[in-house]
Amino acid sequence: MPEGLGLGGYVLLFVACGMATIPISIMVLKFFTGPSWADRLDKVLSWSMTGWILGVMIFYAGMVLLERQRPCEMQRTNQITQACKDYFDSLPR
Secondary structure (H helix, E strand, O other): OOOOOOHHHHHHHHHHOOOOHHHHHHHHHHHHOOHHHHHHHHHHHHHHHHHHHHHHHHHHHHHHHHHHOOOHHHOOOOOOOHHHHHHHHHOOO
16 A cells, blocks of 8 residues: 555545546435436446447457458457467467
8 A cells, every 4th residue: 555545545546536436426316316217227227338348349359350350460469360370380489
């Protein structure tokens, strides 16, 4: 732990970095609104997170497919094709 930064300092740092902004906002909204609104918010957040996760997976798969179409020397991923693996293994070391 850095000198002079206690538990309160870490909490402030955590909030200042934005890592707690969304959960705190959701808790405040649920506290000040009715239960039916909170239920709708939970459903919307569940579906939006599901869509976000699926979107990230589709984006990753697309980027891997695009990367695999590049020449072997230009690929910058560990998801290379077997042909590139064979090519790299055949190079003198």
